[in-house]
Amino acid sequence: MTADTGSVDGALRAVLPELDRNRQMVVLAPHGTVNTGVVQGDQRNVSGFPETAGGPVTPVRQGPVRARDFRLARRRFVPPPAFEAGLAALESGILFLIGEPGTGRLTLALNLLAHRCADPALVQVDGAVDLTRWRPRPRGVHGYLVMEPGDPFALRPWDLANLEAALAEAEARLVIVVPQVPGLTRFLERDFGAQVVRHRPPDPAEVFAAHMADIRPDAGDRARLLESLGPDFLPALLPPGLPPGYAARAAEAVCRSGAGGEVRRGEVLSGLARAEAQELLGRAERDPELLTHLFSVCVYGGLDRGTVVDRATDLAALSGPGPEPGSAEHGLREPSAHQGFGLVRQRPLGDVLRGIGARREGGDGPGTVAFLWPGVGEAVWDVVCREHIDLLPLLHHWLGRTGTAPEEIERAGRAMAGMAVRTAGRTLGLVRELALSGGRAAFEVAARSLGTAAFDPVVADRVHDLLQEWSEAPETVLRTAVAHACRSDPGGVEADTALALLHGVANRGGDGPEDTSVALAVAETLMQRFAAGDPDTRETITHHLAVWARAEDTAGLVAAVTFPVLVDLDRAWFSDRMLAGPRTAGDIVELVRRALNEAASYPQMRDALLAWCHGPDEASRPDRAVEELFARLVDSREHGFLRLLLLIERGGDAMPGKALAEHCLAEWRSRNQPQQTD
Numbered sequence: 001m002t003a004d005t006g007s008v009d010g011a012l013r014a015v016l017p018e019l020d021r022n023r024q025m026v027v028l029a030p031h032g033t034v035n036t037g038v039v040q041g042d043q044r045n046v047s048g049f050p051e052t053a054g055g056p057v058t059p060v061r062q063g064p065v066r067a068r069d070f071r072l073a074r075r076r077f078v079p080p081p082a083f084e085a086g087l088a089a090l091e092s093g094i095l096f097l098i099g100e101p102g103t104g105r106l107t108l109a110l111n112l113l114a115h116r117c118a119d120p121a122l123v124q125v126d127g128a129v130d131l132t133r134w135r136p137r138p139r140g141v142h143g144y145l146v147m148e149p150g151d152p153f154a155l156r157p158w159d160l161a162n163l164e165a166a167l168a169e170a171e172a173r174l175v176i177v178v179p180q181v182p183g184l185t186r187f188l189e190r191d192f193g194a195q196v197v198r199h200r201p202p203d204p205a206e207v208f209a210a211h212m213a214d215i216r217p218d219a220g221d222r223a224r225l226l227e228s229l230g231p232d233f234l235p236a237l238l239p240p241g242l243p244p245g246y247a248a249r250a251a252e253a254v255c256r257s258g259a260g261g262e263v264r265r266g267e268v269l270s271g272l273a274r275a276e277a278q279e280l281l282g283r284a285e286r287d288p289e290l291l292t293h294l295f296s297v298c299v300y301g302g303l304d305r306g307t308v309v310d311r312a313t314d315l316a317a318l319s320g321p322g323p324e325p326g327s328a329e330h331g332l333r334e335p336s337a338h339q340g341f342g343l344v345r346q347r348p349l350g351d352v353l354r355g356i357g358a359r360r361e362g363g364d365g366p367g368t369v370a371f372l373w374p375g376v377g378e379a380v381w382d383v384v385c386r387e388h389i390d391l392l393p394l395l396h397h398w399l400g401r402t403g404t405a406p407e408e409i410e411r412a413g414r415a416m417a418g419m420a421v422r423t424a425g426r427t428l429g430l431v432r433e434l435a436l437s438g439g440r441a442a443f444e445v446a447a448r449s450l451g452t453a454a455f456d457p458v459v460a461d462r463v464h465d466l467l468q469e470w471s472e473a474p475e476t477v478l479r480t481a482v483a484h485a486c487r488s489d490p491g492g493v494e495a496d497t498a499l500a501l502l503h504g505v506a507n508r509g510g511d512g513p514e515d516t517s518v519a520l521a522v523a524e525t526l527m528q529r530f531a532a533g534d535p536d537t538r539e540t541i542t543h544h545l546a547v548w549a550r551a552e553d554t555a556g557l558v559a560a561v562t563f564p565v566l567v568d569l570d571r572a573w574f575s576d577r578m579l580a581g582p583r584t585a586g587d588i589v590e591l592v593r594r595a596l597n598e599a600a601s602y603p604q605m606r607d608a609l610l611a612w613c614h615g616p617d618e619a620s621r622p623d624r625a626v627e628e629l630f631a632r633l634v635d636s637r638e639h640g641f642l643r644l645l646l647l648i649e650r651g652g653d654a655m656p657g658k659a660l661a662e663h664c665l666a667e668w669r670s671r672n673q674p675q676q677t678d
Contacts, residue, residue, distance in 0.1 A: 061126035065110065065145070070122065073107045074114060076210045076248070078202040080104065086112045089195035090175065093167045094160065096152075096188050097177045099199030102354055104207075104244040106147065108199055109175040113143030132159045136170040143173045152178050153187060160194060204242035205234065211251035225258045229265050236374060237269070241359065246372055249275075269375055276371075277379035280356055281388070287355070289347060292316045294356045295395065298377040299415045301370045303407060305360060308369040309349065311408075315398045381415070385422035392419060392427055400434040400442035409441060413448025413490070417456075420449065425459040428466055435470075435481045447481040451490020464497065471504040476514040479505045483521040488532040495537045498529065499544040506555040519554055523562045530566050538573065539584060542566075546587035549594035557598065563591040564604035571612050575625035589632045596640025606644055613657030627660060634664050642668065 089095045090112055097112075099105045114120040120142040125134065127148045132155070136144060144167075167174055178184060188194040216222050226234070237250050253272050257263045284290035296312035353359055353369065357376060360367045371377060384391060396419070399412040416434075419427045428450075435446035454463045467485060470478040482505050486498035493501070506522045509515030530541050548559040567574055577584045595605035612626050633641045645668070648661035 061129065062123055062144075065122040065124050070110055070114070072214075073110050076207075076214045077107060077111045078206045078210050078244075079111075080108055080202040081200050082197050083108065083112070086197045087115055089197050090173050092195045093164045094174045094176065094195065096194050096196045097175055097199055098180055098185055098196060099177070099201075100180055100350070100354070102243045102245060103199060103201040105177050105199055106145075107244065109145050109177055113145065113173055113175055117142055131155060131163065131176075134163075135166045136172050136174070138170055141170065141172050143175065146174070146176045148177060148179055152176070152181075152184060201241070201244055204238040204240070204244065204247040207244045207247035208234070208238055208251045211248045212255060215251065215255040225254055225263055228258075228263050229254070229268070233265055233268075237272075239372070242372055246357075269373070270379075272373055273375035273379040274382070276357055276373060276376050277383050280376070281380065281383055283355065288316060288319075289352055290355045292319070293352050293358075294380065295398075297353075297356060297358050297369055297371060298380050299399065299411050300408065301358070301377055302368055303411070304366045305349070305369050306366055307403065307405075307408065311398075311402065314401055318398050318401070319394060378418070381418050381422060385419055389423070392423070393430060395419070396427065396430040396434055397437075400437060400439070400445050402441050402445060404441055409444050409448060410489070412441075412445045414452055416445060416449035417452035420453045420459055420463075421456045425462040428453075428459070428462060432466075432470075432478070435477055436475065443477050443481045444484055447484035448490050450481070451485040451487065451492050454485075454490070454492025456492075460492070463492070467493070467501055468504075471501045472508055474508075476509065476518050479508060479518050480521045483518065483525045486529070487525050488529045488537075495529065495533070495540045496544075498525075499541065502526065503544070503548060503555050506558050507553050509554065515554075519558050523558050523565075526558075526562045527565050527569070531569055535573075538570075539577065542577070542584065542587050542591070546590045549591050556594065557600065559591065560595045560598040560601040561604070563595050564601060564608040567605075567608040567612065571608075575612075575623055578625035578628055585628065585632070589629060589636070592629065593633065593636055593638050593641065596644060597638055598640075602640060602643070605640075606647070609644065610648075610656050613660065626657070630657075630660055630664050634667050637668070637671075 086095060086097065086108065095112065097105060097109055099108075110122060113122055121140060122143050122145065123137075123141050124145045124147070127146055128150055129146070131146065131149055163174065185196050185198070188196050212222050212225075213219075216225070238247055250268075250272065253268050254263065257268050257271070280290075280294055284294050292312040292315045293308070295315060296308045300308050300311055350360075356371075357373070358369055358371050360369055362368055384395075396416060399416050402408045402412040416427075416431065420431070431446045431449055435443045450463050450467060453459050454467075467482050471482045473479060482501055486493050486501055502522045502525060506519055509518050526541060526545070530538055533541065545559040545563060548555040549563075550556070574588060578588055579585070592605065592609070595601040609626075645661045645665050648655050648657055649665055651658065
C-alpha cells in the first residue's frame with residue numbers, strides 16, 4: 001500500500017466511521033479510473049470484508065425504535081418497582097437491566113431512555129452486535145437499546161470504560177437488557193462495577209387499567225364496561241404475576257367487545273382463549289419441547305409440576321420415528337409425513353412454560369402448572385381437532401399411557417372424550433384400540449372417555465351403541481371397560497341404561513378367572529353408583545338387582561354378592577324403603593332371600609342383618625322395617641333364612657334380634673305342625 005492510500009484510509013475512518021465498518025461497496029483507487037470494465041493505475045480494489053486483528057468487520061444492524069410502538073409504550077406505561085432505581089443507575093451512561101422475557105423489559109427500557117425528553121431519538125441495536133467494537137453516533141441520538149447481547153460475559157472493564165466515554169461524548173445513554181443467567185449479576189457488579197437493576201413486572205391490574213384508560217378515555221364508560229362483566233371477572237382474568245402483555249391484550253379485548261354497547265363475559269374469555277390457542281400452537285409447531293408441554297398442560301394443568309413434566313416427556317418419547325398408532329380407517333386423515341415431534345431440547349422449565357402461556361403456582365412443595373388464562377386448554381383442543389387431526393392417533397396412544405393416579409386417569413379420559421365430541425365421534429374407533437392395547441390405565445381411560453362423552457348429545461347415541469357392542473364382546477377387557485364406563489363419576493350413562501349394560505356384561509362370560517374379574521368389576525360399579533346416587537337412582541338399582549336375583553345366572557349371583565354391601569352402606573335408607581310400599585319392600589325381600597341362599601353371599605348378608613337388628617343406636621328392639629322383613633321372609637320359607645334364625649336362637653343373650661328370631665321360629669314351626677283331625 002502506498003503512503004497516499006494509507007492517508008485516505010485514515011481519513012475515511014475519521015470522517016465516515018459507518019462506511020469503515022461496512023466496506024463491501026468501497027473501492028479505493030488513488031490516481032486511478034474506476035468503471036464497470038477494467039480498472040487501471042496505481043490502485044487497489046477492496047471487496048468483501050477484510051480480515052482485521054479481531055476478525056471480519058460486520059455491518060452494524062440498528063435502527064430507530066418504531067414510532068407507533070414507542071408512543072404506545074410511553075402513553076400506557078406503568079412504572080414497575082425498579083423504575084426509580086433504573087433512572088438513578090442510568091446516570092452513569094450504561095444500565096444493565098436483568099429480567100425474564102415477557103415481563104415488560106422493553107417497555108421499561110424505552111421509558112428509562114426517554115425520561116424527561118419530549119421527543120427523544122431512540123435507536124435499537126441488534127443483540128448480535130459485538131459491543132466491544134460498537135460505538136454510538138456522534139450526535140442526534142438520546143438513547144440506545146440492546147436486547148440480550150450474544151455473550152455479556154465477554155465484556156471486560158476496559159470495554160465498559162470505552163463505551164461510557166463514547167456515550168458521554170455523544171451525550172447518549174445505553175440500556176442493555178440481559179436475561180436472568182446464573183452468576184451474571186454478580187459478574188457485572190463485581191468485575192467492573194456495572195450498574196445493574198433487576199426488573200420485576202408491574203401489577204397486572206394497573207397495566208390493565210392504564211391500557212383501558214388510553215383506549216376508552218371516558219371514566220364512566222370504563223366503569224360501565226367493568227360493571228357489566230361482574231365483580232369476579234378481573235381476578236380471574238388478571239391473576240398475580242400475569243405478564244404485562246397479557247394484561248394489555250385483556251384490556252383491548254374488553255374494549256373491543258364493548259364497542260357495540262354490550263359486553264359479555266363469556267365472549268371476552270372465549271375470544272382471548274381462542275386467540276391464545278392459535279398463537280401457542282403456531283409458536284410450538286416447530287418446537288417439540290413447547291408442543292409436548294403444551295399438550296401436557298392442556299390435559300394435566302392444575303396437577304403438580306412433576307406430573308406435567310413426566311407426561312410431556314412420555315409424549316416426546318412416543319413421538320419418535322416409526323409407524324403411528326391407529327390408522328386412517330376410522331375416518332381420520334392419513335398422517336402426512338408426520339414422524340413424531342422429533343428430538344426435544346432441554347431448557348429450563350420456566351422458559352418452556354413462558355413459551356406456552358403457562359405458569360407454576362404454589363411456592364411450597366412441587367407446585368402446580370396451569371395456563372395463565374382459563375379456557376385456553378379447551379381452545380387448544382378445538383384447534384387440534386379442526387386443523388391437526390393427523391395428531392389424534394398419537395395423542396390417544398399417549399393418553400392411554402397416563403399414570404395410575406385417579407386424577408390423571410380422569411384428566412386423560414376427559415381429554416379423549418373431548419376429542420370424540422369435537423370430531424363428531426370419528427375418534428371412537430381409536431378408543432377401542434386403546435382399550436385392547438393392554439394395561440390397566442389404558443382401558444380405564446377408554447372407559448372414562450366413553451362415560452364422559454355420553455353426556456354430549458352430539459355423540460351420545462354412538463357411545464351407547466359402542467357400549468352395547470362392547471357389553472356383548474368376547475374380550476373381557478372390553479366388557480370390563482363397559483363396567484367402568486357405567487360408574488357415576490363419568491356420569492353420562494343413565495341408571496336404567498347402565499343397569500341393562502351391566503346385566504349383559506355379567507352374563508356374557510363363563511367361569512374362568514378373567515370372567516370372574518369382570519363380574520367383580522360389575523359389582524364394584526353397582527356399589528359405587530349406589531353410594532353416590534340419589535334416592536331415585538338407589539331405587540332403580542335395587543329394583544334391577546331384584547330382577548337379576550330371580551334368575552340362576554351370573555348376574556343373579558352378582559346381585560346376591562353385592563346387596564349385603566349396599567345394606568351396610570345405608571341401613572336407614574333401606575329401613576325407610578322397606579315401609580314405603582309393596583314393590584320396594586318386595587324387591588328388598590327378594591334380594592335378602594337370594595343372598596341368604598347363596599353360599600358365597602350368606603356370611604355378608606348374615607352380618608348385615610345382624611347389624612340391622614341392632615336398630616338405631618343399638619336399640620333393644622329392632623325397628624319396624626326389620627320386623628316386617630323377617631315376617632315376609634318367614635312367609636317365603638327359604639332355607640337360608642332358617643339357617644339365620646337358628647344361628648340367632650343358639651347365640652347368647654347379647655345376640656341382636658334374639659327375641660325377633662324366636663318369634664319367627666315359633667311361627668315357622670307352628671306352620672309345620674300336623675293338622676289335628678277328628
